[in-house]
Amino acid sequence: MTVPSGPSSARGALRAAFTDEWGRVVAALIRLTGDWALAEDCAQDAFAAAAKRWPRDGVPRRPGAWLTTTARNRALDGIRRSTTEARKLREAAVLLASEGPEGAEGPQGAAGGEPGEGDAEDAIPDDRLRLIFTCCHPALPMEARVALTLRTLCGLTVAEIARAFGTTEPAMAKRLVRARGKISHAGIPYRVPSAELLPERLDGVLAVLYLLFTEGYAATSGPNLVRESLSGEAIRLTRTLDRLLPGQPEVLGLLALQLLHDARRPGRVSADGRLVPLEEQDRSTWDRALIAEGAGVLAEALRTGEPPGPYVLQAQITAHHSTAPTAAATDWPAIAACYERLAALTDSPYVGLGRVVAVAMSAGPDRGLALLGDLRLPERLPGNHYVPATEADLHRRAGRQREAAEAYRAALALVTNEAERDYLRDRLAHVE
Numbered sequence: 001m002t003v004p005s006g007p008s009s010a011r012g013a014l015r016a017a018f019t020d021e022w023g024r025v026v027a028a029l030i031r032l033t034g035d036w037a038l039a040e041d042c043a044q045d046a047f048a049a050a051a052k053r054w055p056r057d058g059v060p061r062r063p064g065a066w067l068t069t070t071a072r073n074r075a076l077d078g079i080r081r082s083t084t085e086a087r088k089l090r091e092a093a094v095l096l097a098s099e100g101p102e103g104a105e106g107p108q109g110a111a112g113g114e115p116g117e118g119d120a121e122d123a124i125p126d127d128r129l130r131l132i133f134t135c136c137h138p139a140l141p142m143e144a145r146v147a148l149t150l151r152t153l154c155g156l157t158v159a160e161i162a163r164a165f166g167t168t169e170p171a172m173a174k175r176l177v178r179a180r181g182k183i184s185h186a187g188i189p190y191r192v193p194s195a196e197l198l199p200e201r202l203d204g205v206l207a208v209l210y211l212l213f214t215e216g217y218a219a220t221s222g223p224n225l226v227r228e229s230l231s232g233e234a235i236r237l238t239r240t241l242d243r244l245l246p247g248q249p250e251v252l253g254l255l256a257l258q259l260l261h262d263a264r265r266p267g268r269v270s271a272d273g274r275l276v277p278l279e280e281q282d283r284s285t286w287d288r289a290l291i292a293e294g295a296g297v298l299a300e301a302l303r304t305g306e307p308p309g310p311y312v313l314q315a316q317i318t319a320h321h322s323t324a325p326t327a328a329a330t331d332w333p334a335i336a337a338c339y340e341r342l343a344a345l346t347d348s349p350y351v352g353l354g355r356v357v358a359v360a361m362s363a364g365p366d367r368g369l370a371l372l373g374d375l376r377l378p379e380r381l382p383g384n385h386y387v388p389a390t391e392a393d394l395h396r397r398a399g400r401q402r403e404a405a406e407a408y409r410a411a412l413a414l415v416t417n418e419a420e421r422d423y424l425r426d427r428l429a430h431v432e
Contacts, residue, residue: 022155027127046071136204145204252301253311259294275423279327332362385414
C-alpha cells in the first residue's frame, strides 16, 4: 500500500527515510549476506529506486520496510549472478522466501505489495547494535571502529566523518577501506559479544554513540542544525547498551549526557531556523522531565563509587548548564573545574576548546584567549570553524570589535552548516 504524494513530498519522505532507515537497511543486509560492500551498494540502489518510484507511485506506508525489501532483492540478484557465492544464494533464498517480500521493487524490477508485519528485521530488534559491536572489534584501531560505524550505520559521508575526526577526506576513505578489509579477512563475527567480552569493546561503542548523538545534535553540514532522528537513535541505542551492561558508570554517564543535551534541543533553533546561543535561549522551552531523567541517571552513575570518567564528567558539565535557572546563574567555576579533570583524562582538542570557554566565562575573556594559545588549538584543529568562532566571541566579549570581526570572517570561511553560517554572519554584522 502506498500513500499518494507529489514530487516534493516524496523527496521529503526520501530524505527522512535516509536519516531514519539507512542504518537499519545496511545492518539487515550485512546480517543477511555478510558482505559489507554489497550491503552498502544495495542500500544505495534501494534509495535510488525510491527516488524514481515514490514520486510516481506514492510513498509506501512503511518506507523502511520497502527500502529493506528492495535492497534485499538487489542483494539476491547480485549473489545469483556470482558463481562463487552459491552457498550464500541458497541461504539468502531461504530467508527471503520465509519472509515473503511484497511491495518493494523485486528482482529484475518486479513489484508487489509491502512486507508484512512478520518481516524478519523485526524479529531481531538490535541489528544496529550488533553492527556497532562488530565495527568496534578490538582487532580494529579505535578511530577505524568509530569511523566505520558512522559510515555504515548512520550513512554519514566520508567528508562528514573526516571533519568529525579533524582529518582529510582521502585519509578517511583509506581508513574505511582498510577497516572493511580487516573485518573480511579476519572473519570478525557479526554479533553482540558474550558478557565476558563486552568490556573490551565498550570504549569504541561509547565513542560511536557519542559521535552519533553529536552529529544529530549539531549536524556537520546541511541546511539544518539538528538531525533529530540521529540523536534519537543514539539515545535508543545507549538505553539498549545500558540494559546489556547495567550499572556501568560510563554508559550511564553517556546516557545522562545525551538526555540533558536533548532536553535543551527545543531552545536551540528559532522559529525561522536560526541558531540560538545557550545564553540567549528561552529556558521555558526546555524539556524539564528529560532534564530530571538525565539528572537521575547521572546520580546513578555517581553512586557507583567509581572515579568519574570522561562521559560522567561531561554529563556533570551539561547538568550545570541544564539546571541553572538563568544564564547568569550558571556555575562557571564548577564547569571549569570539571574541564580541568576531563583534560587530565583525555587530550581531545574539543575538550580543550570547552575548557577555554569555561575559563573565559569564569575568569575573563583574556584568560580564555591565553589558554587558547597555550593549547595550540588552531594547529590541532586545522580547518575547524569552532576555533576562530570561539576566538571571535572572546574578543567580542572583551570589546575588541576589529579582532572579533577578523576571527568571525575566518570562521565563516570554514563553516559547513548553514544554520551556523547564518549565526556567524549575524555576529559579524553586529561587531562591524
